[in-house]
Amino acid sequence: MASPDAEAPPPTEPERWRDLDILLSRPGNLVHATFQPSPGLRDDIGSFVEVLVVGAGGLGCELLKDLALSGFKNLHVIDMDTIDVSNLNRQFLFRVQDVGKPKAEVAAKRVMERVSGVNIVPHFCRIEDKELEFYNQFQIIVLGLDSIEARSYINSVACGFLEYDSDDKPIPKTAKPMVDGGTEGFKGHARVIMPGTTPCFECNIWLFPPQVKFPLCTLAETPRTAAHCIEYAHLIKWDEVHTGKPFDADNAEHMQWIYSEALQRAELFGISGVTYSLTQGVVKNIIPAIASTNAIISAACALEALKLVSGCSKSVLNYLTYNGLVGTHIKVTEFVRDTDCLVCGPGTLIELDTSSTLSEFIKMLEKHPKLLMSKASVTHEGNNLYMQSPEVLEQMTRQNLSIPMFELLKGASFVTVHVSGMAESNGNKVSSLRKLRVLFKGVEEASKMDTTESS
Amino acid sequence: MQLFSSLKMINLFKIKDQKKEESASAAGKAPVKKQSAGELRLNKDISELNLPKNTSISFPNGKDDLMSFEIVIRPDEGYYMSGSFGFTFQVSPSYPHEPPKVKCKTKVYHPNIDLEGNVCLNILREDWKPVLNINTVIYGLNLLFTQPNDEDPLNHEAAAVLRDNPKMFEANVRRAMAGGYVGQHYFPRCA
Known part of the structure; x- marks a missing residue:
């Protein structure tokens, strides 16, 4: 079998950009009011626009590739994680020999190798480690994250740049747009957040369903599912045995311990279905990631980023949801702002x-x-x-x-x-x-x- | 709706100049602490606390870090009267989307609190809602001491004794609070 890296040579430059150039150089009825089609538009985007991609995982890999192939030439990517072997099925920029290396660095390198003229600066650190001013250098921040907490943080940073005039009107040049993508199994969303104009992440945070949490006493007394057995080992048994030693979900030995404890408990109660991967899934709250969901959502996000800078079409207003579980369903909903929002509101x-x-x-x-x-x-x-x-x-x-x-x-x-x-x-x-x-x-x-x- | 008129194509050239200015003015700026919406909500909860008389609160990290704090409950009725029970609260930036993490610091003989300090209280896990607050949790914890229940056991043995022999349960609680053994487990004095 051929190695996955032994592929056909990349397309020549004019070929690669043909469709994008058509999109950017032709007028149309659906374009933004300010759109000025021009053959040089792609170069301008490449020269003057800097985009930050937050996250270099399933969505991040797709986003970097999509943005690089959409004419963006100055990209930064930030991610605190290193590559795990379980990432390789969908985080297609990574190879077996990359396991253990920082995701941001490997992802940046791979895309730069494949798309000439693109410069990607990796940041292998936590998003909180960067000065707030770091985030202000970008015209757009694109989010490929998997947690509410991280989204909430970036949202508060980006909205923090927004200023209002004395009539409580947002000052346009201070608005830092975000494009947020998210996937969970076969479902995903892509949304455009223009602070002061469209709802920010915090305006609608109550829409997120609460995380499923099992009652502790069910875990302790009457487990009925494999997940109950795993959570018992994770939340109760670990502390009982390892007094004072914190559990680390990224430590393989710790995870193995949880797995074998959960297995014993499942046997005791005649429950089947405890596997190592389910253990990881339950403890880390992982929902199986579907590569094509990431690809679809990322494509929508990259397109929104391109529309924001070029005006070549109108932006999505303002929340696109995709569901590939039963048939294929895409819907756009216009969410409304919370005028009293503590994060993006004028106060x-x-x-x-x-x-x-x-x-x-x-x-x-x-x-x-x-x-x-x-x-x-x-x-x-x-x-x-x-x-x-x-x-x-x-x-x-x-x-x-x-x-x-x-x-x-x-x-x-x-x-x-x-x-x-x-x-x-x-x-x-x-x-x-x-x-x-x-x-x-x-x-x-x-x-x-x-x-x-x-x- | 004008989403991005500030960055329309014609202004792309201005971005470059603007950036030079920004990098010049950004130098020497003091970093600002970002306060999460969760932290603000927690501050509000704390500033509106209406503590029961028997409950005290302390903030080990001072007045500007309320995300971890401790309470002490001294029940004034029921099996646990005159005991003193400490709890730690850890609140995440995702509060109130996420419930606070609560642990009992005092080793207690209780059907709904295990010997590692895990607490079985529905509003701390499966029934948490963002409309609930710190006050609700504190009232819930107080209720555990006035109405321990054998239906949601975390300490299986204590729950069985409470169900089958309340007199013995009462004696066990007294012994544990005075500092002594119940079964194989030693409980330090907390009364």
């Missing part, structure tokens, strides 16, 4: 004197017509300025009450703070959490420019 603009103390600020919120918030607790970028309750925190933050806000916010002229308390809504007092944009009167515009970007 309420508040003007303060530099001399106003925290205590005066809290009193002012009670009378503010848009808030009418009593008993407010105040936090600023992880710094709890005042907590109404519990007593222990109230005592720790009480001394801030007499300090001017301007001083507590370290002399920045324009900052985002979050307040929670009882706010009025339709005549009722309800517990609320709000974002505020605090602007200090009479502080120079110059210092405003320095701080808003990072707020």
Whole structure:
């Protein structure tokens, strides 16, 4: 059998770009209002646009290939993982000899080898390890992730660049668009997030179904399925035997231990179906990945990225779902923004004197017509300025009450703070959490420019 | 809808100039801590806590890190009256999509808490909903001490004794809380 790498030579340059050039150089009825077809458009995209791909796994491999073949020449990819042998069936940029190497580095190298003129900068690290400013260099961030937590983080970073004017209108040049792909078995989604215009990830986070969690007592007393036996070994038996030693899902010995314990328990209760791969699946919460689902979703995402930069067609509005389980079904739903969203919403603009103390600020919120918030607790970028309750925190933050806000916010002229308390809504007092944009009167515009970007 | 007018083709050339400016102004900027929506929601939960009289709370990492904290419950009625039971809470950035992780730090003879501190409380696992909050969990934990139940056992032996011989269960609980052996297991004093 021929080795998988011994393939036909790649197409010549003009051949490779023929269809893309047609798409970018012809006018049409479905194009974006600002589209200016031109034979040089592909080169411009290649020269001036930088795209970040977050994740170099099943979707990430596809995305890098698709973007590279869509005319993007400056790509970065970030992923903290190394290659596992179980990735090889679908993460097609990786080979057996790559097992153990960083995904981002191998993926970048392979695509650069195959698509000439493309430069991909790999980042083998956690997304939280990068400075926020790192994310600001890209015109588009494309997400190929498998967790809500990671999406939520990137979303908050990208939305953090968004600025609003004094009429609560988003300032277009500060909007950092994201294209988010996701797959789970035969199902997937592709969505375009334009902060300030379309709903951000946090606006609709409640739509995610909760993770299935078995009651601990079922695991301990009345297991009925193979998964129950595995979770018993994972959540209860491990701690019983390995006091104080944390379980590591990436450690093969640990996983083997869970597997053999689960097998014993299954035998005890006459349950069949415990296998090593099911054990991995249950413990790591893995749903079998389907290569073609990744390919379809990635293609949709890469196309949306191309449409965003070129205007060669209208963007999807704004959430595409794909289901290949029963027949093939694709549907686009227009989700709506949560105008009170803490992450992408404008928040309420508040003007303060530099001399106003925290205590005066809290009193002012009670009378503010848009808030009418009593008993407010105040936090600023992880710094709890005042907590109404519990007593222990109230005592720790009480001394801030007499300090001017301007001083507590370290002399920045324009900052985002979050307040929670009882706010009025339709005549009722309800517990609320709000974002505020605090602007200090009479502080120079110059210092405003320095701080808003990072707020 | 104008999705991307700021980056239409005609402006592609401006991007390059804009980038030069950005890299110049970005230098020397202090990194900003990103606060997750989950952390903000948790702060709100904490600031609105309405603790039962018998429950105290502490924050080992200070006022600015509320994602891990501890509570102590001192039941004022039932089998566990006058005992003192500590719990640790670990809250993930995905809160409230994910429930907090709660462990009992005090070794306790209890049908619904095992000797490793795992707690069988429905709202901590299968029945968690994002509308629930830290207060609900704390009330749920209090309920475990006033109404231990033999139907959801994590400590099988304790559950069997509670079901078959409540008097003996009561005696076992007393012995464990005073510091002593119940069966093969030693329980340090917690009363």
